[in-house]
Amino acid sequence: MIKIVIIGSGNVAQHLITAFKKADGIDLIQVFTRKKESLLHLLDSQFIIDDYSNMLEADLYIIAVSDNVINEVSTQFPFQNRLVVHTSGSISMDELSNKNRKGVFYPLQTFSKNKHVSFNEIPICLETEIEKDYQILEAVAKAISNKIYTISSKQRKAIHVSAVFVCNFVNHLYQIGNEICIENNIPFAILKPLIEETASKIESLSPIYAQTGPAKRNDSQTINTHLNFLTNENQKEIYKLLTKSIIDNGKKL
Amino acid sequence: MIKIVIIGSGNVAQHLITAFKKADGIDLIQVFTRKKESLLHLLDSQFIIDDYSNMLEADLYIIAVSDNVINEVSTQFPFQNRLVVHTSGSISMDELSNKNRKGVFYPLQTFSKNKHVSFNEIPICLETEIEKDYQILEAVAKAISNKIYTISSKQRKAIHVSAVFVCNFVNHLYQIGNEICIENNIPFAILKPLIEETASKIESLSPIYAQTGPAKRNDSQTINTHLNFLTNENQKEIYKLLTKSIIDNGKKL
Numbered sequence: 425m426i427k428i429v430i431i432g433s434g435n436v437a438q439h440l441i442t443a444f445k446k447a448d449g450i451d452l453i454q455v456f457t458r459k460k461e462s463l464l465h466l467l468d469s470q471f472i473i474d475d476y477s478n479m480l481e482a483d484l485y486i487i488a489v490s491d492n493v494i495n496e497v498s499t500q501f502p503f504q505n506r507l508v509v510h511t512s513g514s515i516s517m518d519e520l521s522n523k524n525r526k527g528v529f530y531p532l533q534t535f536s537k538n539k540h541v542s543f544n545e546i547p548i549c550l551e552t553e554i555e556k557d558y559q560i561l562e563a564v565a566k567a568i569s570n571k572i573y574t575i576s577s578k579q580r581k582a583i584h585v586s587a588v589f590v591c592n593f594v595n596h597l598y599q600i601g602n603e604i605c606i607e608n609n610i611p612f613a614i615l616k617p618l619i620e621e622t623a624s625k626i627e628s629l630s631p632i633y634a635q636t637g638p639a640k641r642n643d644s645q646t647i648n649t650h651l652n653f654l655t656n657e658n659q660k661e662i663y664k665l666l667t668k669s670i671i672d673n674g675k676k677l
Numbered sequence: 678m679i680k681i682v683i684i685g686s687g688n689v690a691q692h693l694i695t696a697f698k699k700a701d702g703i704d705l706i707q708v709f710t711r712k713k714e715s716l717l718h719l720l721d722s723q724f725i726i727d728d729y730s731n732m733l734e735a736d737l738y739i740i741a742v743s744d745n746v747i748n749e750v751s752t753q754f755p756f757q758n759r760l761v762v763h764t765s766g767s768i769s770m771d772e773l774s775n776k777n778r779k780g781v782f783y784p785l786q787t788f789s790k791n792k793h794v795s796f797n798e799i800p801i802c803l804e805t806e807i808e809k810d811y812q813i814l815e816a817v818a819k820a821i822s823n824k825i826y827t828i829s830s831k832q833r834k835a836i837h838v839s840a841v842f843v844c845n846f847v848n849h850l851y852q853i854g855n856e857i858c859i860e861n862n863i864p865f866a867i868l869k870p871l872i873e874e875t876a877s878k879i880e881s882l883s884p885i886y887a888q889t890g891p892a893k894r895n896d897s898q899t900i901n902t903h904l905n906f907l908t909n910e911n912q913k914e915i916y917k918l919l920t921k922s923i924i925d926n927g928k929k930l
Contacts, residue, residue: 435889490894490896491896491898491899492896492898514891514899514902514903532867532868532870532871533870533871533874534871534874534875534878534887534889534890535889539878539881539882539887541874545870546870547867547870547871549867571867571870573864573867575863578861579861579862579863581902581906582857582858582860582861582863582906583858583861583863583867583868584903585857585903585906585907586853586854586855586857586858586863586868587854587868587871587890588890588891588892588903588916589850589851589853589854589857589912589915589916590850590851590853590854590868590871590872590875591871591872591874591875591889591890592888592889592890592891592892592893592923593850593915593916593919593923594847594850594851594872594875594876595875595878595879595884595887595888595889596884596888596892596919596922596923596926597842597843597846597847597850598842598843598847598879598884598887599884599885599888599926600839600842600843601839601840601842601843601884602839602883602884602885604835604838604839604842605835605836605839607835608831608832608835608836609832610828610832610835610836610839611826614785614800614802614824614826614836615785615836615839615840615843616879616880617785617786617798617799617800617824618785618786618787618840618843618844619843619844619847619876619879620876620877621786621787621794621844622787622843622844622847622848622876623847623872623873623875623876623877624873624876625787625792625848626848626851626869626872627869628792629792630855631848631849631851631852631854631855632852632855634787634792634848634851635845635848635849635852636688636787636788636844636845636848637787637840637841637844637845638767638841638845639841639845639849640845641743643743643744643745645744645745646744646767649767649834650767650837650838650841653834653835653838654838658922658925659842661918662842662846662918662919662922663841663842663846665914665915665918666846666849666915669849669911669915670845670846670849672911673849673852
């Protein structure tokens with residue numbers, strides 16, 4: 425059994441706790457958090473600590489906290505030379521304190537508290553300083569997912585930037601679509617098959633070939649109709665910039 | 678049997694031809710196109726015409742051509758007072774010629790030539806001038822889809838604008854994600870579970886509550902790291918504008 429301690433109580437920590445509890449070969453022995461009450465629906469009180477001095481010896485310590493406190497947390501551990509990893513897409517492995525062995529265990533997915541996620545299909549990006557530690561991380565990752573990738577800190581930064589475009593920004597466009605529907609008494613549900621198809625289309629087509637719409641056709645009449653229709657200046661600006669980008673992009677084909 | 682003639686040979690026309698061929702109660706009697714060869718994989722040559730004077734009498738004529746030639750096509754028909762509809766999201770019903778009865782049959786989906794689409798789940802937005810014609814369109818729509826909506830020209834315009842945001846612009850963001858992956862030797866496949874989850878998440882959560890990422894958290898350190906990472910000015914501009922929009926939006930919650 426690989427003994428694990430998690431530090432954190434946010435979305436990623438909670439999803440990892442849920443996944444590890446069900447995983448074979450994994451023993452989640454403790455979770456450290458200052459907000460004990462936020463984990464009581466997942467864990468018995470005895471497994472939750474808020475004092476570093478009570479931390480047990482484990483094979484792996486997973487820091488799943490906000491990016492800006494990862495370094496600080498990594499300096500607090502009252503031990504040395506153990507394997508300590510973070511779960512962040514945007515923080516370099518080197519930001520962890522030098523007193524322990526370093527690694528990264530980055531599950532590439534969007535986590536919301538109220539939405540169940542099956543870990544099986546979540547790509548997990550692994551990085552360690554030394555080979556022996558990679559084997560530990562790989563065993564842990566394989567216990568909860570089928571998709572394991574070896575990814576350097578530099579590549580991980582690129583993935584994280586890409587993920588902002590294909591997930592965070594995409595969701596924001598969904599929200600703008602939703603707002604336009606609400607303003608015009610249209611059920612947002614009408615757009616959901618289109619949203620699903622747009623996402624699943626790129627399983628079989630490269631996005632550049634999957635592109636459709638007025639910008640792709642350089643259909644200036646429709647583009648102008650849409651710009652006249654939009655009254656929200658922010659929506660208009662986004663419409664203009666993305667339209668221009670698609671038109672410029674079409675010239676590359 | 679409801680007799681139908683389709684005018685056009687593009688993506689929408691081809692997907693409608695495929696769907697009508699399999700549908701009960703529908704008799705696709707002719708397709709008009711100047712590009713006969715583009716339909717020979719779908720239809721026997723004898724069903725394809727390129728001369729309006731050969732057009733047979735039908736219950737419904739569906740104009741599935743580029744937006745900018747819909748009006749022109751509708752004036753060419755050598756008959757009057759028959760039911761003529763277009764399939765466009767952005768063109769008003771009134772742009773059809775007055776010499777025939779007007780309507781709109783707008784399947785709300787993104788069609789690519791090389792990607793099969795199951796019509797069952799595609800919302801079809803219907804509009805007619807008179808009730809009797811609505812019944813014909815409804816019967817045709819029900820023969821190929823489970824999701825029928827009565828949508829006015831004004832609402833349709835709103836839907837089309839929304840669809841540009843949630844489909845065309847979203848696909849463009851997928852492409853940017855793909856480009857960043859390619860530049861950094863990362864398989865784009867690593868992002869696909871995230872893309873699927875982002876799309877399916879809004880089945881159960883409103884997009885405003887599904888929002889995650891550095892802009893949502895107003896995490897200026899990560900935002901700056903990403904802006905420094907991006908070397909393409911266009912990608913940078915899109916990153917800045919959408920980040921600002923998400924931050925402004927968070928203030929509404």
